[in-house]
Amino acid sequence: MKTTRIRSALFGLALLLTAASAAPAQTPKTKATPPAPKPIEDVRFPAFQQKTLPNGLRVVVIEHHEQPAVTLRLVLDAGKSFEPAGKAGLAGATAALLNQGTESRSAQQIAEAIDFIGGSLGASSSIESGFATAQVTSDQIDRGLELLADIILRPSFPEAEIERWRRQALSGLQISQEDPSYLASAALARRVYGDYPYGRPGEGTPESLRSLTRDDLVAYHKRYWVPNEAILAVVGDVKAADAFARVERHFGGWTKGSEAKLPPFEVPKRTKPEIIVIDKPDAVQTEIRIGQVAIPFRDPDYFKAQVYNAVLGANSSARLFNEIRNKRGLSYGAGSWFREATNPGWFQASTFSKTESTVEALKVALEVIRGLEQTPVPEPELTAAKRFITGSFPLEIETPNGIATR
Amino acid sequence: MKTTRIRSALFGLALLLTAASAAPAQTPKTKATPPAPKPIEDVRFPAFQQKTLPNGLRVVVIEHHEQPAVTLRLVLDAGKSFEPAGKAGLAGATAALLNQGTESRSAQQIAEAIDFIGGSLGASSSIESGFATAQVTSDQIDRGLELLADIILRPSFPEAEIERWRRQALSGLQISQEDPSYLASAALARRVYGDYPYGRPGEGTPESLRSLTRDDLVAYHKRYWVPNEAILAVVGDVKAADAFARVERHFGGWTKGSEAKLPPFEVPKRTKPEIIVIDKPDAVQTEIRIGQVAIPFRDPDYFKAQVYNAVLGANSSARLFNEIRNKRGLSYGAGSWFREATNPGWFQASTFSKTESTVEALKVALEVIRGLEQTPVPEPELTAAKRFITGSFPLEIETPNGIATR
Numbered sequence: 001m002k003t004t005r006i007r008s009a010l011f012g013l014a015l016l017l018t019a020a021s022a023a024p025a026q027t028p029k030t031k032a033t034p035p036a037p038k039p040i041e042d043v044r045f046p047a048f049q050q051k052t053l054p055n056g057l058r059v060v061v062i063e064h065h066e067q068p069a070v071t072l073r074l075v076l077d078a079g080k081s082f083e084p085a086g087k088a089g090l091a092g093a094t095a096a097l098l099n100q101g102t103e104s105r106s107a108q109q110i111a112e113a114i115d116f117i118g119g120s121l122g123a124s125s126s127i128e129s130g131f132a133t134a135q136v137t138s139d140q141i142d143r144g145l146e147l148l149a150d151i152i153l154r155p156s157f158p159e160a161e162i163e164r165w166r167r168q169a170l171s172g173l174q175i176s177q178e179d180p181s182y183l184a185s186a187a188l189a190r191r192v193y194g195d196y197p198y199g200r201p202g203e204g205t206p207e208s209l210r211s212l213t214r215d216d217l218v219a220y221h222k223r224y225w226v227p228n229e230a231i232l233a234v235v236g237d238v239k240a241a242d243a244f245a246r247v248e249r250h251f252g253g254w255t256k257g258s259e260a261k262l263p264p265f266e267v268p269k270r271t272k273p274e275i276i277v278i279d280k281p282d283a284v285q286t287e288i289r290i291g292q293v294a295i296p297f298r299d300p301d302y303f304k305a306q307v308y309n310a311v312l313g314a315n316s317s318a319r320l321f322n323e324i325r326n327k328r329g330l331s332y333g334a335g336s337w338f339r340e341a342t343n344p345g346w347f348q349a350s351t352f353s354k355t356e357s358t359v360e361a362l363k364v365a366l367e368v369i370r371g372l373e374q375t376p377v378p379e380p381e382l383t384a385a386k387r388f389i390t391g392s393f394p395l396e397i398e399t400p401n402g403i404a405t406r
Numbered sequence: 407m408k409t410t411r412i413r414s415a416l417f418g419l420a421l422l423l424t425a426a427s428a429a430p431a432q433t434p435k436t437k438a439t440p441p442a443p444k445p446i447e448d449v450r451f452p453a454f455q456q457k458t459l460p461n462g463l464r465v466v467v468i469e470h471h472e473q474p475a476v477t478l479r480l481v482l483d484a485g486k487s488f489e490p491a492g493k494a495g496l497a498g499a500t501a502a503l504l505n506q507g508t509e510s511r512s513a514q515q516i517a518e519a520i521d522f523i524g525g526s527l528g529a530s531s532s533i534e535s536g537f538a539t540a541q542v543t544s545d546q547i548d549r550g551l552e553l554l555a556d557i558i559l560r561p562s563f564p565e566a567e568i569e570r571w572r573r574q575a576l577s578g579l580q581i582s583q584e585d586p587s588y589l590a591s592a593a594l595a596r597r598v599y600g601d602y603p604y605g606r607p608g609e610g611t612p613e614s615l616r617s618l619t620r621d622d623l624v625a626y627h628k629r630y631w632v633p634n635e636a637i638l639a640v641v642g643d644v645k646a647a648d649a650f651a652r653v654e655r656h657f658g659g660w661t662k663g664s665e666a667k668l669p670p671f672e673v674p675k676r677t678k679p680e681i682i683v684i685d686k687p688d689a690v691q692t693e694i695r696i697g698q699v700a701i702p703f704r705d706p707d708y709f710k711a712q713v714y715n716a717v718l719g720a721n722s723s724a725r726l727f728n729e730i731r732n733k734r735g736l737s738y739g740a741g742s743w744f745r746e747a748t749n750p751g752w753f754q755a756s757t758f759s760k761t762e763s764t765v766e767a768l769k770v771a772l773e774v775i776r777g778l779e780q781t782p783v784p785e786p787e788l789t790a791a792k793r794f795i796t797g798s799f800p801l802e803i804e805t806p807n808g809i810a811t812r
Contacts, residue, residue: 066472069800108732112723116790118797137800160735167760168738171690178584284577317518326514329566332574354573384522391524394475394543 049240055256057227059247061240068138070236072148077260078130078224081197081341086211089204093165093212094220095123095130098151100161105150107161113147121147127198127341128262130225138237142246149250152225157217169209176203180280184287185348187276192291192346194268226257265343267293286358287350290365294347297340305338305347310385311377312336312369313349317384319368324351330361455646461662463633465653467646474544476642478554483666484536484630487603487747492617495610499571499618500626501529501536504557506567511556513567520553527553533604533747534668536631544643548652555656558631563623575615582609586686590693591754593682598697598752600674632663671749673699692764693756696771700753703746711744711753716791717783718742718775719755723790725774730757736767 050060080091099121100107114121119136121144132152136144176182186201193199204212232251234243295301313320313336320334334351349369353361377385454468486497505527506513520527525542527550538558542550582588592607599605610618638657640649701711719726719742726740740757755775759767783791 064472066470067800106732108723108728111721111727112790115721115723115794116797118794118799118801120801135801137797140797164731164735164738174690284580315517315521317514317521321517322514325570326512329570332570384518388521388524391522391543391546393524394473395524395526395541 051244053227053248053252055227055252055254056229057247057251057254058231059244059251060231060233061238061243062233062235063238063240064235065237068237070136070138070141070144070234070238072134072136072141072144073233073235074130074132074148074152074230075233076130076225076227076230077128078220079125079128080200080202081128081262082224082260083197083200083220086208087216088200088208089169089202090208090212090216090220091125091130091224092202092204093162093169093209094217094225095125095132096165096169097157097161097217098123098132098155098221100165101156101158102150103154103156107158110147110151113143117143119144121151123151125202127202127339141234141238141243145246145250149254153251153254155221157214157221159214162212162214162217166209166212169203170206173203173206173209180283180285180287181352183278183280184289185350187278188289188291188348189346191274191276192268192293196265196268196343197263198341198343198345223257224260227251227254228256228259262342267344283355285352286355286361287352288358288362288365289348289350290362290369291346291348293344294338295340296342296344298342299344302340306389307382307385308372309336309338309347310388311381312372314385315388319372320349320351320365323368324353324361324364328360328364330357330364334365457650459633459654459658461633461658461660462635463653463657463660464637465650465657466637466639467644467649468639468641469644469646470641471643474643476542476544476547476550476640476644478540478542478547478550479639479641480538480554480558480636481639482536482631482633482636483534484626485531485534486606486608487534487668488630488666489603489606489626492614493622494606494614495575495608496614496618496622496626497531497536497630498608498610499568499575499615500623500631501531501538502571502575503563503567503623504529504538504561504627506571507562507564508556509560509562513564516553516557519549523549525550527557529557531608533608533745547640547644547649551652551656555660559657559660561627563620563627565620568618568620568623572615572618575609576612579609579612579615586689586691586693587758589684589686590695591756593684594695594697594754595752597680597682598674598699602671602674602749603669604747604749604751629663630666633657633660634662634665668748673750689761691758692761692767693758694764694768694771695754695756696768696775697752697754699750700744701746702748702750704748705750708746712795713788713791714778715742715744715753716794717787718778720791721794725778726755726757726771729774730759730767730770734766734770736763736770740771 046062046064048060048062050058052058078091078094080088083090099110102110105113110121114134117136117140119134119140121134123130123132125131132148134144134148190199190201232247234247295305299305310318312318313334315321315335316325316333318335320336324330324334325332331351331353334349336347336349338347339345349365351361351365452468452470454466456464456466458464484497484500486494489496505516508516511519516527520540523542523546525540525546527540529536529538531537538554540550540554596605596607638653640653701707705711716724718724719740721727721741722731722739724741726742730736730740731738737757737759740755742753742755744753745751755771757767757771
């Protein structure tokens with residue numbers, strides 16, 4: 001198979017941008033097609049009931065009776081930020097292996113048990129969190145809870161399954177490392193955070209994956225898969241009192257551990273913008289990333305950041321898309337987001353362009369970002385941004401799984 | 407960026423397998439962990455109301471009031487099977503361009519209008535079908551229908567947007583053509599169907615994409631995006647009578663065309679199994695595909711095929727996964743599916759393995775498939791397969807979008 005080799009550059013750019021303000025404008029400009037503004041609805045999260053077990057596990061039940069189905073979703077502090085140095089990928093490995101064997105079941109027996117009821121069962125991890133999820137029909141809630149508890153409380157981490165997982169993870173990593181988009185995002189996060197775990201590749205590196213042992217997984221599970229700060233959401237066709245009783249039966253014996261502690265965070269010192277260029281000779285296009293440390297999840301400016309992002313790059317009517325794609329045709333897409341975390345998360349704007357228009361696309365993206373810092377947002381644009389946020393919310397929570405994920 | 411170069415082969419295999427029977431066994435064997443069999447529930451699709459407009463458009467409404475959201479989904483005969491020869495990718499291009507400009511709105515104005523209500527709007531295509539979908543909050547159903555009708559009835563296919571789409575599609579294709587999994591599946595479909603359109607790459611080829619003109623898109627849209635055989639599903643927080651009235655207002659003026667006709671189909675003659683090997687020197691693993699022409703969607707054996715597939719490869723307790731991964735550790739995954747269509751669709755089994763275990767993995771896959779032809783399925787395994795199908799169904803239709811997609 002022959003590849004046409006095009007000389008191309010891959011940019012990852014870490015820029016220090018000052019915190020953006022989304023204050024309403026004094027003199028609103030009229031847009032080309034002003035849709036009639038409507039009142040912003042009062043969107044509400046569904047009612048829930050909660051109860052905390054003696055071991056610390058917080059159980060949240062949301063009744064949702066439209067379909068005979070239930071989603072069970074556990075969230076706890078077991079993400080990559082708690083990995084020891086040199087063990088990048090351990091959080092993901094631990095989660096991935098949970099359903100690959102328990103004290104009383106082989107991987108195959110777990111698969112048969114969940115497939116027999118037509119359900120799904122699995123675990124994963126993110127920056128700070130570990131997740132375990134089961135989806136079952138509501139008549140099978142007890143079986144679902146039993147299986148979920150089995151993989152969370154009593155995983156056996158069989159050596160053979162670890163080796164299979166490692167081989168697959170290494171092969172996936174090899175594919176990712178050929179992907180300009182993956183490389184650009186990974187390089188940006190690393191540059192923004194330096195050695196802080198938020199900048200660590202969740203998938204690990206070839207070296208770190210090869211270094212993981214069964215003992216590492218067992219120790220990580222024992223230390224971080226504990227009920228202290230965990231939340232179990234039960235969403236669907238279930239009665240709250242019944243759900244609490246069943247959860248207590250299956251998770252009451254989960255032993256308390258010690259709480260997870262994030263390493264202390266200090267915003268990396270940077271006096272001027274930095275540009276990183278990664279040369280990828282066979283890349284078809286240049287991937288561009290712009291980012292910086294932003295705000296923590298519980299920041300009072302959290303909602304302002306959402307509105308800022310809706311104006312800047314959350315969708316295809318936002319400024320980045322409009323300027324880079326619609327007005328100048330430099331890319332097929334452009335956007336931005338905030339990644340929130342306990343300590344300050346990061347902001348990222350991204351686009352891609354043909355090699356020869358790379359510098360222009362980058363310039364336009366920076367102009368758009370700076371423009372939003374310097375000039376107040378016209379009122380109609382601000383209203384549209386808020387409407388986008390409130391209108392999207394009901395679409396995101398229309399399923400038990402969607403609600404359990406929030 | 408340096409890639410370790412591993413010599414590897416990529417297999418695409420078209421095998422003529424006789425139609426499989428999933429008849430219950432006379433002498434059931436007991437499995438290692440027999441879960442207690444339970445009665446198979448009566449799973450039902452939600453109640454719906456329907457009405458056909460004078461132009462032929464069939465409107466189906468399913469009320470679903472849990473969340474204040476509505477999904478609108480149109481399906482019609484405008485997939486790749488109707489493309490003229492040499493124009494592979496035209497069906498996808500036509501669908502992709504629908505929301506990129508209409509007689510009265512630019513791409514940007516469409517994006518602003520849908521983002522302003524926090525909704526989504528888009529179109530796509532498959533083997534035989536074209537799809538257009540809008541998701542909105544229920545107070546915005548009229549706006550959603552108006553926008554959906556605008557892109558379906560009055561797209562303008564601006565030249566500049568076509569060029570942007572083409573550049574992006576060519577770049578996506580270049581990435582796909584480096585992906586062993588994509589290559590293996592595409593080669594299999596092509597081999598199974600010969601020149602018949604089902605075997606055509608939906609994404610097109612570099613040559614066919616370059617040949618597409620605005621006139622091609624306009625003609626394809628005019629010919630195939632017609633109401634005659636179209637179905638519009640309205641699912642969500644809406645009253646049926648109200649939904650019918652609104653749909654009629656926005657889609658009543660859609661002009662009838664002529665019905666789409668599939669080219670006549672003849673099962674390609676093949677006297678013995680064929681093996682195709684694609685050499686991809688830098689591939690990490692070998693991708694393996696096994697397939698043949700199977701049954702049409704309306705075949706009386708449709709449900710038998712589903713059960714056959716649940717036994718063979720639908721999940722991680724099925725035989726392919728169990729034999730290839732669990733027992734022999736030859737792969738991280740293995741599975742199978744039927745792709746149904748109006749004319750006979752195809753069956754595909756797939757797995758992947760390290761270069762050195764390629765032949766063994768292929769042998770085991772063939773043994774598993776032949777074993778299922780030759781020996782009746784034990785009763786507990788058959789029950790588990792049926793339970794998997796009936797248990798999964800409520801989880802698939804728990805959202806308005808999930809229902810509208812069925």
